[in-house]
Amino acid sequence: MMYHTMIVDDEPLMRTYLTQSIPAFSTLFDVSAAAKDGLEAVELLKEIPVDVVITDIKMPEMDGLSLAKHIHENYPGITVIIISGFSDFEYAQKAIRYNVKDYLLKPLVDKTLIDLLDTLAARFERERGTARFRMTGTGAKRDPLRHRLLCAFLEEDTERAYHLYRELRKEGHSFMGPFACIAKFQCLYSASSSSLALHMLLDGACPQFGWIILCEKDGSVCLLADACSEMDLETELGRLYRTLLRESAKDLFVSIDCRCGKIVTDPFQLSASYNSLEETLPLPLAKAQGPFFHSHISQYRHALDRIEKYRDQLAYDLLGNAQEHWYADLKSLCLAFGVPLTGDRLWRCASYILAALPAGDAYTEEGRQRSLEDLAVQCKNAVRPFTPDEFAEALLAWLRLLFGQTALDGGLSPVILQAKEYIARNYQSNISLSDVAEHCSVSSSYLSDLFHKQLSISYLKYITALRMEQAAKLLKSHPDMRVFEVATQTGFLSDKHFISVFKKYYGVSPAMYQKSQASHRET
Structure with missing residues (x-):
């Protein structure tokens, strides 16, 4: 079985590299077409059937994200691979909503391309196993x-x-x-x-x-x-x-x-x-x-947009193994529903999250089966709606089983994992090291030592970094939010202290950062 590939990139050298390298690296793939931008690719797709489109994210006329959207809507059977630079990767992650699950980061190296082709070939062979x-x-x-x-x-x-x-x-x-x-x-x-x-x-x-x-x-x-x-x-x-x-x-x-x-x-x-x-x-x-x-989609558009936004953010943090954000992402997701958090809805939410993850690559089939069996028991036994915290905790436990403890914790001790989860849930409050230690049933000195040994950072620097990241997200996504409101929502009792810490961390004041992000959106 030969899989046909289209290359879309405005850089001639990149087009030449991929066109020559792909058939050289794998006998299962050829390059059937090449385009200099998304508009040319759209026209070629009408004439040339392909299985894979590898596209740059930044191009004139029509960029890679718009092309991925067009392919998702018109050629759902085509697999899209996004090429992006490190600085564009967060933007490229928006392609998750168009079922894009694979990315190539510049500068490309031969091994990365070979690994991708091997992964695609294995996935395609699995999908060909039985008729739909x-x-x-x-x-x-x-x-x-x-x-x-x-x-x-x-x-x-x-x-x-x-x-x-x-x-x-x-x-x-x-x-x-x-x-x-x-x-x-x-x-x-x-x-x-x-x-x-x-x-x-x-x-x-x-x-x-x-x-x-x-x-x-x-x-x-x-x-x-x-x-x-x-x-x-x-x-x-x-x-x-x-x-x-x-x-x-x-x-x-x-x-x-x-x-x-x-x-x-x-x-x-x-x-x-x-x-x-x-x-x-x-x-x-x-x-x-x-x-x-x-x-019904148009009637529920506002809620669906929020749900999709938080699901995409969760998928981004899952694929990036940003474990400290998982609980907050799950909590935001379930709060966007606007309907009772029943056992049925817990199952549906897990299914919706799974749909955003690359099957067979991010988790094993054994992990998927085991985690869903465990979740099914919880869903069936639910005699009342979950609270948002209970709902998020149930999904977090399911994700642990899905990915497997080894893949999930990266070798971290259970105490550190428990501490990170507690901090992710409560960083908006003025929590201290002793509060976290008490929650984990250990002494403050022992927990402080674990932070240094396993995370190579102090507790204070860890929670400050988390609060700064969350503050930056709020300032970026809410251009009208006042600085003191951001301070309150990220665990600071004083807006003056917040401004001082933010400026030391990012090099600019919160107000200037918010203004620069607003200007960036307008351009």
Whole structure:
């Protein structure tokens, strides 16, 4: 299997290096096209099929982030790699929202490129292991042609879709009504037995509508739903969802999610409806009850933007192993929901976080399975909504299991890990070394010694650095926030003391820093 690559970079030397090096470093990759900017790449993508696009982040006309967005929306099967300099890396991380999970930092070295190609090849081989969709159940036996046609549409196999569509029309059958969408049903805390039971429930309920169902590899069930109007379609899907909830409560003892993609009028747009399901993933975190339609996104846009922002920040800190920020990131994320923090929502939040992480690279399959099994027990046993602190702590414990203790703690002692977590939760207060030591059940002198030995920094310098980083974030993201408010929110009792510490740390006053960040945004 040969994987085709496109290079997008405004520097001729970089284009030449990548074009020559990629096929030399791996027999599985070739370079099918090269472009000098994003606009040229957009035109080439219309003519040349590729599997991978490696793009610089900074280019004239259309930059790498805009190109990643275009590819995410129009060619979801293409893997995008971002090249950035160290100073641009934080900006490049915004591409996480466009499913970009791999980055190359300048200056490039051969080993980094070789490692990336090996990682991509292994990932692609895993993904090729089994087909995305499976036709099962009595519906597929009764109407195999329509099921095969739906598979072709969703897999964007245009040639096969045209052939099957003509065959269906010859037999005098229609494929779908005037309005249609792809709906995805999924068991929360899913086990294989629950997924099988869900499929059986849908297989029995859908014939009355004439709707087609397909199973996915992850155990979820995709449904082609259609009706004579958009209102009828949403009404019928809502009725089906409520029926499934009643039945699953009796038989499965788990909850079911139903997310619905964009409503379309052309069968060749069904893949777009399916791909738009990814945009509905955070909806169950902002909207209290399902089903969750793509059309609801505009109604909950403000909450969804905040949720996405905090999830992206968390993913950035997870991939960067910035453990001291994880608890604060999780707390900010759950406070953005605006709905009760139930066990179901805890599971959905973990799934949403997982969607932002590179599967197989950041964690092992064993770690994923073990951590989700542990989380499922917590979710099922929740008899009341979690407090924000409980919710964040449960997710933090899940992340520990997901990444594995060794990968997570970097060799740090449990006492230091506990101290860092406590500081991350309470740095806004005027906490002292003795407060942290008391929380960790050790003496102040012992904890102070651990900070020096394991972190090579004193407690005071550690908490000051954390407060300064958080203060800088507040000044950058809130141009109208007063300096004394920033001081209060970062654990300083006196704004004068805060100003003095900030100026010593960054070399400028908080007000000047805030002003410079505002000017930078305007330019």
